[in-house]
Amino acid sequence: MPIYTFDTSVIIAYKVREVPKNFLLSAVVIAELTAGTLDDSIRKDYEAIRRDAINLNAFIIPTSDDWLTSSRILFWLSQGRRKKSGGKAPKLVAGASQRMFLDALIVVSARRAGATVVTNDWDDFKAIQYYCPVKLIRGSDFF
Numbered sequence: 001m002p003i004y005t006f007d008t009s010v011i012i013a014y015k016v017r018e019v020p021k022n023f024l025l026s027a028v029v030i031a032e033l034t035a036g037t038l039d040d041s042i043r044k045d046y047e048a049i050r051r052d053a054i055n056l057n058a059f060i061i062p063t064s065d066d067w068l069t070s071s072r073i074l075f076w077l078s079q080g081r082r083k084k085s086g087g088k089a090p091k092l093v094a095g096a097s098q099r100m101f102l103d104a105l106i107v108v109s110a111r112r113a114g115a116t117v118v119t120n121d122w123d124d125f126k127a128i129q130y131y132c133p134v135k136l137i138r139g140s141d142f143f
Contacts, residue, residue: 001022002022002116002135003023003024003113003114003115003116004022004023004024004115004116004117004118004137004142005023005024005025005026005029005060005106005113005115005116005117006023006025006026006029006117006118006139007029007106007117007118007119007121007125007139008029008032008033009119009121009139010118010119010120010139010142011029011033012033013120013139014139014143017045017049018049018052019049019052019053019056019058023058024053024058024059024110024113024115025049025050025053025058025059025060026060026106026109026110027050027060027109028062028102028105028106029106030046030047030049030050032102033046034046034047060109060110060112060113060115061109062105062108063109066105066108066109066112069104069108069132070101070104070105070108071101072131073104073107073108073128073131073132074097074100074101074104076131077100077127077128077131100128103121103125104128104132107125107128107129107132107134108132108134110134111132111133111134116134116135116137117134117135117136117137118136118138118139118142119136119137120138120140122136122138
């Protein structure tokens, strides 16, 4: 049976509030969700989902190797942008590099756990997938 993990965009878009079967929850996703919520009750929901995932042994926590691999992927993506633009990397939108790093961390740790990543940020995850082979599914194809 395939194992899945959701990117933050999927949890927000589909209002996921329970951990489904054959699912692993990413610590990175919970961090993004918790940091970005404006409502204390929703924050508590995310923390409850986290506790449930930990109790079910369904929680993906990035390792130090995952962090290193993610930083390499960001380096390679940056080098690709630089090469594509003739030697000078184009300016990124504020926060884009940090978001891409967190996405890479989700991908790398999901691959280690053997999980398929369900995402709505298809283009970003496809770019990361070039350097870290992992199965991807669009959120619209999953739900």
